[in-house]
Amino acid sequence: MSAGKDGLRLSGRATRIEPFYVMEVAKAAAARAAALVHDSRPMIFLNIGEPDFTAPPLVQQAAARAVQDGCTQYTSALGLDTLRERIGGWYAQRFGVDVPACRIVVTAGASAALQLACLALIDTGDEVLMPDPSYPCNRHFVSAADGRAVLVPTTAEERYQLSADKVAEHWTDRTRGVLLASPSNPTGTSIDPDELARIHGVVRDRGGVLLIDEIYLGLSHDQRYAQTALALGDDIVSINSFSKYFHMTGWRLGWMVVPEALVPAVERLAQNLFICPSTVAQHAALACFEPESIAEYERRRAEFKARRDFFLPALERAGLPVPVAPDGAFYAWADTRAACAKLGVADSWDLSFALMDRAHLAVTPGRDFGSADTAQRIRFSTANSMAQLQEAAERLQSLLG
Numbered sequence: 001m002s003a004g005k006d007g008l009r010l011s012g013r014a015t016r017i018e019p020f021y022v023m024e025v026a027k028a029a030a031a032r033a034a035a036l037v038h039d040s041r042p043m044i045f046l047n048i049g050e051p052d053f054t055a056p057p058l059v060q061q062a063a064a065r066a067v068q069d070g071c072t073q074y075t076s077a078l079g080l081d082t083l084r085e086r087i088g089g090w091y092a093q094r095f096g097v098d099v100p101a102c103r104i105v106v107t108a109g110a111s112a113a114l115q116l117a118c119l120a121l122i123d124t125g126d127e128v129l130m131p132d133p134s135y136p137c138n139r140h141f142v143s144a145a146d147g148r149a150v151l152v153p154t155t156a157e158e159r160y161q162l163s164a165d166k167v168a169e170h171w172t173d174r175t176r177g178v179l180l181a182s183p184s185n186p187t188g189t190s191i192d193p194d195e196l197a198r199i200h201g202v203v204r205d206r207g208g209v210l211l212i213d214e215i216y217l218g219l220s221h222d223q224r225y226a227q228t229a230l231a232l233g234d235d236i237v238s239i240n241s242f243s244k245y246f247h248m249t250g251w252r253l254g255w256m257v258v259p260e261a262l263v264p265a266v267e268r269l270a271q272n273l274f275i276c277p278s279t280v281a282q283h284a285a286l287a288c289f290e291p292e293s294i295a296e297y298e299r300r301r302a303e304f305k306a307r308r309d310f311f312l313p314a315l316e317r318a319g320l321p322v323p324v325a326p327d328g329a330f331y332a333w334a335d336t337r338a339a340c341a342k343l344g345v346a347d348s349w350d351l352s353f354a355l356m357d358r359a360h361l362a363v364t365p366g367r368d369f370g371s372a373d374t375a376q377r378i379r380f381s382t383a384n385s386m387a388q389l390q391e392a393a394e395r396l397q398s399l400l401g
Helices: 012-016 021-035 057-068 081-095 109-121 136-144 164-170 193-205 260-273 279-289 291-317 337-343 348-359 386-400
Strands: 104-107 127-132 148-153 175-181 209-213 237-241 254-257 331-335 377-381
Touching: 012 136, 021 348, 057 279, 057 291, 081 104, 081 279, 104 109, 104 260, 109 136, 109 209, 109 237, 109 254, 109 260, 127 136, 136 148, 136 175, 148 164, 164 193, 175 193, 193 209, 279 291, 291 331, 291 386, 337 348, 337 386, 348 377, 348 386
Parallel strands: 127 148, 127 175, 175 209, 209 237
Antiparallel strands: 104 254, 237 254, 331 377
16 A cells, blocks of 8 residues: 555555546646637647537437436346347347347446456456557456456557467466457457457367457448457457447446356446446437437448548548558547657657647547557547548648648
């Protein structure tokens, strides 16, 4: 343990958790944006992975009805049975995969799902293999369960994803399993289905567990990658969310699909740690699966693809190439070496502040996402409107072109 402010003694766990630099940069950008209130070039925020769309009309109406009708009391810790059934139906309709409702656990966002999965499966000292780069909070969920995330460097040639060979190479007696994300944050790249099957075989043969973060799966743009890992077998733990494809970020609602034998343990943990997910959000989410809502989500998915297709060439022209085109989500993982040289800065951290100050663009430096060449990478979010992306492209070209 170590002392915090005012001599308050902090746990070793708390001191091990690194800052979430995405949010640290966001605070700096917000402070600068406040000073630009009368400026002709306000700050454009390309740093946070949040859709600019909100929940569609049927979802908003369902939330209002739930409040009006008094449907606001606790639900089961596993979530509303009707919602679990709707989620199962979505897997069948969209992916052709049978996922029974009894394996689905509704959670307080994907973050709660990851926490529950880690607490249910990881003991002190267990190691979990993850790709580098990867979403920082995922490794901190492992750490919070007193496990250790082992980041395995990946390359553009590997689509910044793990391979079966690398999993086998890094597996030790302490390895508990593998945590992947497909599509990935920060790269927007998915793991090849054939390679995922091989990884699953390696993990299964070693008696481990394969966890996969699929929160961006609904925002896949390439049919080859638009498949759920749950098709590989009922021993996989899949994490999903209503935040990204369903545009309910602040509603804090997600779910996980687990082996049926794991449900009682997850339920006990959820009862004690969360009681239940938001009841109003659950009733609202039932409307996500109505045909009218799905049609709107698909229209928006096409819009995200159009934004990607515009912005990647714009980054290339500005000297910020993206080595692997993202096939999903709404991120671009750009190489900053030429841009850093152009502005005379050391790395992507310094470049991000230079872009804030000189182009009024907020972006996310690679520091958060690991150490595999991340000092020379920036994550751009393309979740903004096309008009904002066009203006951002003009500013980048003016500064760096």
